[in-house]
Amino acid sequence: MKNKSSKTRTIKVDYLARVEGEGALYIKIADGIVKDVNLKIFEAPRFFEALLQGRDFTEAPDITSRICGICPVAYLMSACHAMEDICKVQIPTELRNLRRLIYCGEWIKSHSLHIFMLNLPDLLGFDDAIGMAQQHPDVVKNGLRLKKIGNTLMELVGGRDIHPINVKVGGFYKAPTASELNDLVPELKKCLDLAINALDFFSKLNYFDYEEDYEFVALSHPEEYPFNEGDLISNKGLNFNISEFDKYFIEEHVPHSTALHTYLKDRGECFVGPLARYALNFEKLTPKAKKAAKKINILGQCNNPSKGILIRTIEVIFALEEALHIINSYKQAESCILVKPTAGVGYGCTEAPRGICFHKYEIDDSGNILYANIVPPTAINQKTIEKDIRNIVYNLVKTNPNIKDKELQSYSEQLIRSYDPCISCSTHFLDLTVDRQ
């Protein structure tokens, strides 16, 4: 079915709302057929990899945390692990657990922000959470309460919720006491119930029917749902150590983006984040998270990106339960171990709320950083998001060539939001241009 009109239609949305950071979408339609879709990211570059050169290795966590105010823990953790990898030190169990605990806080906070304030308004037909609060006051109140327990965990373990100050190469500046952590238990338990109920509510909403045979990539750890360590695996047979990242991934500089596109060598785009972790690590979820997933009948794998909100909520349930486990067995120990710089190259790869966050550094004997390379999750997902939107918009326009620009715009915006892209990380600006010929 071809629309024979030779007119060029151009829809332009200068900024996409309710995403973290700013970006643009360009859609070109010629003769009723979608020809091109570009997810533009053109936030002014901030040159982190360059400004890290010549800094001390102990500064990398705090400096890279400033890449993203929404997932600073991911940067703190990946940088610490990379430096510890270079200096060949092993973090003792208690500190490892504390790191998992602060990561639980970040997942709860970041996921709740996306679920309740950015994504849910689309599903319920509102412009924002504030408008949504008029008709669904309890949903919004509970969402804010979940977000808050995430913040509180980050504040207690990290000193503050945005750009925590208590994390360092080798551990922490100060370890919280068991009783400080125990004080959070009643609220964590309450929030666990709230999250389980929220999942039930979300499962009854309508979702766009789109599935894709993705190559999911996530960390895999023998015993745990992954946060800080593991090998990189995929559902299509990849399995490699994080030190081989460069062998498997290619970073490409495309004209429409200040974020480098990252994809798998000889295989193409892949998908990281909650859907990937879930597909590759389902068996390692905590019991309540698994039970909740079974109840809504999403077992093991979800190939529909618009249902990401359900998987994020399952991960919130997991993170709350995991936080309770960690606190339950916590014993206060030395807050850190000494890390002396040794010349070399090292790697850190941890699971940010939006997927793997990879860091590679080279330092000299005095601890000066000689080289830094950072790959944030949205840089990896950008190609996948573009491809999906191309397919979805293609089908929409094919079935309804006269679809109004406004409708197409609102639809595309909602789609992009459902992926939870963090454009701040990758860099910035979302504006939509539909070019019809």
Add this chain to the structure above:
Amino acid sequence: MAKKKLAVWKFASCDGCQLSLLDCEEELLELANQVDIAYFLEASSKISDGPYDISLVEGSISNEQAKNHIKKIRKMSKFVITIGACATSGGIQALRNFKDVNDFISIVYAKPKYIDTLANSTAISDHIKVDFELRGCPINKKQLIEVLSSFINKKKPNISTHSVCNECKLRQNVCVMVAHNTPCLGPVTNAGCGAICPSYNRGCYGCYGPKETPNTKALSKEFKNLNMSDKNIARIYHTFNNQSEGFKEEGEDYEK
């Protein structure tokens, strides 16, 4: 009385300062009762045209497009309030101001011609008149509420200009520098964070930038007494507020 119209704008930054507004949780719904959130892309797809009563600006000016955009924002806004270290002093990305930006571009990007950037990353006040600067990397959300409610209710914001040391005393912290020889920027750094770092056995690393008339010379001398290298002294001043008067020059004195 009509509700005041609030807009939130973003330039080169990490999103953390505007996230502080969303982090206000309980206060956020209360704030929405008092002001009309007219333009806040991170939170809402509802966009109302200007003019705006209050514009909060996050991020630094680092490309040509931003230079023009910030002037338009000024024209549309009765009050412009900058939030955070990027907007008030250029941010961590202003470290490029000490170097050749072309070197920086070639380190990060394979195809430099795609990149639109200025040689320097600069504060909002280098480009337009700013009515209030709220500091911090990130800002403190309680201070943000204080500033907003002050501008809504036409009073002077109660934001302290003393040093982090005062906050340490209020928290009854033991001085990390005196007791543990830990280098600390507290004596020259503006209060606002609540002295979190010393409370976690860590020296202040200057997120809130220099206080009024900071005596950095005297502090650097103390750092030397603690056997800190010139390089590390330069580094400690040259982080998130590296372009602020006081920190910029002191860092340069110890550079190289």
